[in-house]
Amino acid sequence: MDIQFFKYQGAGNDFILIDHRVSPLQNISYERIEQLCDRRFGIGADGLMFLTTHDEYDFEMHYYNADGKPGSMCGNGGRCIVAFAKHLGIIDRDTNFLAVDGPHYAKISEEGNWVDLQMIDIDTINRDGDAFVLNTGSPHYVAQMENLEDYDVFHNGQAIRNNDTYKEKGINVNFVEDKGDYLFVRTFERGVEDETYACGTGVTAVALSMAQHKNLSGHIKTPVKVLGGDLSIEFDYNGKEFTHVFLCGPAEKVFEGQVSI
Structure with a gap:
């Protein structure tokens, strides 16, 4: 049909x-x-x-x-x-x-x-070494990176997604570089098994992880750039829980x- x-x-x-x-x-x-x-x-x-x-x-x-x-x-x-x-x-x-x-x-x-x-409220962010691990509706791994434009996201993301810890259920792997005025994010997505131009639950996970890392609090708006354009994450954070989390974009x-x- x-x-x-x-x-x-x-x-x-x-x-x-x-x-x-x-x-x-x-x-x-x-x-x-x-x-x-x-x-x-x-x-x-x-x-x-x-x-x-x-x-x-x-x-x-x-x-x-x-x-x-x-x-x-x-x-x-x-x-x-x-x-x-x-x-x-x-x-x-x-x-x-x-x-x-x-x-x-x-x-x-x-x-x-x-x-x-x-998006859903978040009250738990775990650690895997220096990386952050959390679920924003999908499971995410967040690692900070320098010179992200030149980084081999496919092979490094694939390796993390398929390591002994995450291979069975899979995980989305996000790399983030803090550019000061915005976060630059690239993501290897499970299910696609490749880098995508954007990942909504991924940039959400990145923004929340970086807010915790920087000890931010209050109402926070985080501009994010991905390969496919610009997104924004807005949320409230009291040091323990992320609420009123919004993923905004085209x-x-x-x-x-x-x-x-």
Whole structure:
């Protein structure tokens, strides 16, 4: 059967979106999702999402990684599906929707191309040597780095993701360089098994880790640059818990079309 799909991107993190309300798929294999996400033999994306109805929320987000398997929370994917919901007329300027890590609130610009997505509260950041380890809806490893522009993120990130500690469940590996006015972040993502242009839960993990590292407190706004553009993380931190955490950035439709499933 042929179904309509939409391609969205948020700071270079790109996704295939399908309105499951009008194109209900009873059976789609992980292998087929992986094919659709393939950049040479498919549409090409870091992941695929289905938007479905929910009795208690505006909609529900179902996310699959580029390897075809169900994924944990995707922050930029969450921002893109909010823009998609506005495009479909499901929401106007704000929304409450359900994702794999629970409910999320988001607000979107009138033009529909900028989304502020509320992430989960965080009260625990662990350490692995000098690195920070935390879960912002997805598990993340955060390491500080110098000369990050020239760093081999793919091979070093792959090595950490597949080491004895993290190989079984996997982890997303973030490298950060503090540029003073902003944080520069590059991420190796599990499920994609490659460096991506942006990772929403990743830059969130980085911003929180660096706030703890610098002993910051109060209401904090952290500009972040990734390979795909600019993002911003806003949150409140009392020295113990991170609350009112928002991932803010662009979310834009790239194109739409039909594909055989």
